[in-house]
Amino acid sequence: MTPLLSVRGLRAGYGGIPVLFQVDLEVGEGEIVALLGANGAGKTTTLRALSGMIPLMAGSVSLGAETVSGLPAQRLARLGIVHIPEGRGVFPSLEVDETLRLAAAMAGVPRRAVAGTVDEMYATFPSLAMRRGQAARHLSGGEQQMLALARGLIHRPRLLMIDEMSQGLAPTVVDALFALVATLPARGTSLLLVEQFVSRALALASRAYVLEKGEVGYAGSAAALAADESFVRGSYLGDAGTPAGMGGSRG
Ligand SMILES: Nc1ncnc2c1ncn2[C@@H]1O[C@H](COP(=O)(O)OP(=O)(O)OP(=O)(O)O)[C@@H](O)[C@H]1O
Ligand SMILES: [Mg+2]
Numbered sequence: 001m002t003p004l005l006s007v008r009g010l011r012a013g014y015g016g017i018p019v020l021f022q023v024d025l026e027v028g029e030g031e032i033v034a035l036l037g038a039n040g041a042g043k044t045t046t047l048r049a050l051s052g053m054i055p056l057m058a059g060s061v062s063l064g065a066e067t068v069s070g071l072p073a074q075r076l077a078r079l080g081i082v083h084i085p086e087g088r089g090v091f092p093s094l095e096v097d098e099t100l101r102l103a104a105a106m107a108g109v110p111r112r113a114v115a116g117t118v119d120e121m122y123a124t125f126p127s128l129a130m131r132r133g134q135a136a137r138h139l140s141g142g143e144q145q146m147l148a149l150a151r152g153l154i155h156r157p158r159l160l161m162i163d164e165m166s167q168g169l170a171p172t173v174v175d176a177l178f179a180l181v182a183t184l185p186a187r188g189t190s191l192l193l194v195e196q197f198v199s200r201a202l203a204l205a206s207r208a209y210v211l212e213k214g215e216v217g218y219a220g221s222a223a224a225l226a227a228d229e230s231f232v233r234g235s236y237l238g239d240a241g242t243p244a245g246m247g248g249s250r251g
Contacts, residue, residue: 008060081161128150
């Protein structure tokens, strides 16, 4: 496995107080990696630190051969690290087409190439094409998630980090989104997935990390973790776990 993202000794937090301690993590080229853990374990904070939304308190991050620690979010996005936040973060009043054209501009797509780039996203997400003139707030939850994905994919990311993609969505919509995400490594985008839907994430990922109170409690094969009944049943996640969202134990 050629490493794409390498994180060593990451410490990050809020207001000078760390919530992540000594986190080591890797994502290989073309790999899908799941980042799991109980509520409050530090999953979102990890993605925020890696995408430059919050500063690193210690540690190093590299993308390919390049050290990218401490670069601002916009630079990191241009280099290929893109984060789709929990709750999707779409602007409610912007139309689908405006959202995607704005994303293309932010990604540095030359003006004459914007329409073509946006059309590529409509080819990937045909239901967005049908709603191009609608404000994001009028989209369904699944469509908003597609819009958030399309906006991220416009950057042609080398690493796409998605926080709670399936949150609040119907199972058929989740199926469609997971099927799409599964095709991304073949298009040059590796994935770091934070998911409450543990069984789905483990089915897609080759490796997984489990955060426990800001430290890596497990790093290894996703299949081995999926075979660990106590983990999948949720007891591993402790009282703060979310067995209702786990899905896997019920198939
Ligand atoms: N903006 C913030 N300011 C201060 N503390 C925060 C902030 N965001 C998160 N925290 C704290 O950092 C810790 C890790 O939170 P984080 O959101 O990274 O967890 P998580 O694993 O994503 O949880 P969840 O599964 O609930 O999304 C928690 O103790 C949380 O209260
Ligand atoms: Mg979170």
